[in-house]
Amino acid sequence: MANAIFSIDPPVNEPVLEYRPGSDERARIQDELQRLRNTPLEIPLIIGGRPVKTGNLGRCVVPHDHGHQLAVFHQAGEKEVAMAIEAAASAAGKWAAMDWGDRLAIFNRAADLIAGPRRMTLAAATMLGQGKNVYQAEIDAACEIVDFLRFNAFYATEIYRQQPRSGPAEWNHLEYRPLEGFVFAVSPFNFTAIGGNLPSAPAMLGNTVLWKPASSAVFSAWMLMEIFMEAGLPPGVINFIPGPGAQVGHPVLASPQLAGIHFTGSTTVFQNMWKTVAENLGRYRTYPRIVGETGGKDFIFVHPSAETEAVVTALIRGAFEYQGQKCSAASRAYLPESLWPQIREKLTAAMGTIKVGPPENFENFVNAVIDRAAFDTISGYIDHARQHEAAEIIAGGGCDRSSGYFIEPTVILTTDPRFKTMEEEIFGPVLTLYVYADDAFEETLDLCDRTSPYALTGAIFARDRAAVGTARRRLVNAAGNFYINDKPTGAVVGRQPFGGARASGTNDKAGSILNLYRWVSPRTIKENFLPATDYRYPFMEAK
Numbered sequence: 233m234a235n236a237i238f239s240i241d242p243p244v245n246e247p248v249l250e251y252r253p254g255s256d257e258r259a260r261i262q263d264e265l266q267r268l269r270n271t272p273l274e275i276p277l278i279i280g281g282r283p284v285k286t287g288n289l290g291r292c293v294v295p296h297d298h299g300h301q302l303a304v305f306h307q308a309g310e311k312e313v314a315m316a317i318e319a320a321a322s323a324a325g326k327w328a329a330m331d332w333g334d335r336l337a338i339f340n341r342a343a344d345l346i347a348g349p350r351r352m353t354l355a356a357a358t359m360l361g362q363g364k365n366v367y368q369a370e371i372d373a374a375c376e377i378v379d380f381l382r383f384n385a386f387y388a389t390e391i392y393r394q395q396p397r398s399g400p401a402e403w404n405h406l407e408y409r410p411l412e413g414f415v416f417a418v419s420p421f422n423f424t425a426i427g428g429n430l431p432s433a434p435a436m437l438g439n440t441v442l443w444k445p446a447s448s449a450v451f452s453a454w455m456l457m458e459i460f461m462e463a464g465l466p467p468g469v470i471n472f473i474p475g476p477g478a479q480v481g482h483p484v485l486a487s488p489q490l491a492g493i494h495f496t497g498s499t500t501v502f503q504n505m506w507k508t509v510a511e512n513l514g515r516y517r518t519y520p521r522i523v524g525e526t527g528g529k530d531f532i533f534v535h536p537s538a539e540t541e542a543v544v545t546a547l548i549r550g551a552f553e554y555q556g557q558k559c560s561a562a563s564r565a566y567l568p569e570s571l572w573p574q575i576r577e578k579l580t581a582a583m584g585t586i587k588v589g590p591p592e593n594f595e596n597f598v599n600a601v602i603d604r605a606a607f608d609t610i611s612g613y614i615d616h617a618r619q620h621e622a623a624e625i626i627a628g629g630g631c632d633r634s635s636g637y638f639i640e641p642t643v644i645l646t647t648d649p650r651f652k653t654m655e656e657e658i659f660g661p662v663l664t665l666y667v668y669a670d671d672a673f674e675e676t677l678d679l680c681d682r683t684s685p686y687a688l689t690g691a692i693f694a695r696d697r698a699a700v701g702t703a704r705r706r707l708v709n710a711a712g713n714f715y716i717n718d719k720p721t722g723a724v725v726g727r728q729p730f731g732g733a734r735a736s737g738t739n740d741k742a743g744s745i746l747n748l749y750r751w752v753s754p755r756t757i758k759e760n761f762l763p764a765t766d767y768r769y770p771f772m773e774a775k
């Protein structure tokens with residue numbers, strides 16, 4: 233570092249634009265949606281800073297208009313994985329040795345590009361490629377990724393600042409080395425910001441990375457990769473290798489140079505990756521760090537003292553924003569018998585006003601789900617409820633895949649607290665309700681705790697403070713993000729560090745300093761200014 237101690241100021245969260253009718257940002261995003269729709273792309277891999285084309289093509293399509301192709305992308309196989317590992321190894325030395333200020337400046341510049349000149353492109357790509365409405369795209373592909381980049385750059389300096397004390401005639405320090413080998417970043421389809429965070433967080437700490445985005449989010453992931461390069465990311469630091477999960481994952485996990493996995497996605501895929509790492513353990517030069525944020529079966533628990541308007545809004549926003557395709561989405565709710573008639577009336581009335589359709593029409597609250605596989609899985613759960621006597625569909629239930637993968641926001645009422653849709657992650661716009669007797673509040677909290685293997689997010693709604701305390705204690709391990717009188721979605725970087733335990737992941741809290749600690753391998757260095765010159769202790773001196 234130059235002859236000064238540089239610092240990065242604590243960041244503030246990126247302000248959310250509102251896209252009101254007549255606003256400048258609304259006109260700009262509409263233009264950008266048109267432009268991207270009409271500019272077909274061919275997306276290469278990026279290995280060692282160079283575009284690589286394999287000819288093995290995947291397609292980026294619009295979920296709400298699946299006949300429309302936005303791009304084709306080249307997919308990596310074993311050969312390209314080997315090239316990417318080689319590129320990451322070649323870049324590693326220089327990248328680790330670069331002044332940390334220069335390294336972090338690249339990501340702060342990327343944040344400024346996204347907040348400014350590339351904002352509309354990334355948001356529009358997310359609306360078209362992942363089927364988000366403009367608000368959901370804005371909080372993800374503009375604000376959250378900008379926050380991840382700025383806050384992580386700041387947290388990195390906080391880590392580097394932490395140094396041990398020194399005794400007399402000695403000087404101690406901790407050198408925060410990157411891991412010895414590459415990090416494999418594997419991102420899900422549902423958040424552009426997570427796609428950007430998974431490779432950039434380890435890279436900020438001096439690691440080199442292989443990044444495999446989800447096939448259904450390659451369009452926005454590619455835009456991010458371009459932004460990282462525009463911001464000055466050196467060749468080989470992040471290698472962009474989209475492709476089918478196992479085809480890419482298998483050779484990557486077999487590499488002796490694998491030093492870490494930064495994963496977000498389903499629990500099943502994560503558990504299989506962990507098993508493969510365990511089987512390969514003897515091959516690796518170092519124990520790979522494994523960080524995985526995975527599925528959820530997130531709940532809203534309502535106490536008899538709750539305000540019903542707030543509950544109904546949280547149920548709708550928590551369950552149906554982005555079609556319920558958030559790991560944090562409310563997908564089961566426990567409602568007291570005494571409030572149920574009021575809640576039912578208000579909920580079904582509000583549900584009747586929800587518009588479903590393409591995000592280009594800004595009146596639509598709910599858009600299409602990501603792809604045919606998701607459509608089939610989600611509609612399968614709805615059919616199961618339709619056929620089962622313990623369940624009744626009280627709102628929605630319609631599914632139509634003729635032009636886009638549309639599923640109506642659906643509410644199931646069940647008499648069985650262990651009904652399939654109370655237990656399993658659906659990852660779609662389906663909410664299941666269970667009504668409990670008011671005097672069974674505490675045992676129903678225990679039921680909520682034991683009903684699913686996940687522990688990601690959850691919420692308690694109550695005005696009674698004692699009830700809040702009881703829920704907080706009884707549900708202590710049921711959620712890594714616990715909300716009081718708020719929906720269980722929408723965590724903000726720097727304010728609600730995000731992640732859960734049990735089957736929901738390693739709970740390393742994305743976008744927080746805790747996550748960044750996983751990407752360093754500290755070396756303790758002690759220097760002795762006055763080395764001993766006699767092996768004997770003072771008590772051995774002759775009298």
Ligand SMILES: NC(=O)c1ccc[n+]([C@@H]2O[C@H](COP(=O)([O-])OP(=O)(O)OC[C@H]3O[C@@H](n4cnc5c(N)ncnc54)[C@H](O)[C@@H]3O)[C@@H](O)[C@H]2O)c1
Nearest residue numbers: 419420421445446477478481497498501525526527528559
């Ligand atoms: N806890 C969180 O923070 C969080 C955040 C977002 C999403 N999620 C979870 O993600 C899931 C939805 O996302 P998804 O459908 O993209 O998940 P997914 O598990 O299907 O895919 C995630 C990524 O893993 C890759 N993959 C699949 N098989 C692989 C293999 N054998 N080796 C290497 N990579 C492989 C996929 O291609 C993709 O890039 C949900 O379960 C959701 O709860 C969790």
Ligand SMILES: N[C@@H](CCC=O)C(=O)O
Nearest residue numbers: 558559560721722723730
């Ligand atoms: N962090 C997001 C969820 C990410 C998972 O899909 C939220 O808090 O809603």
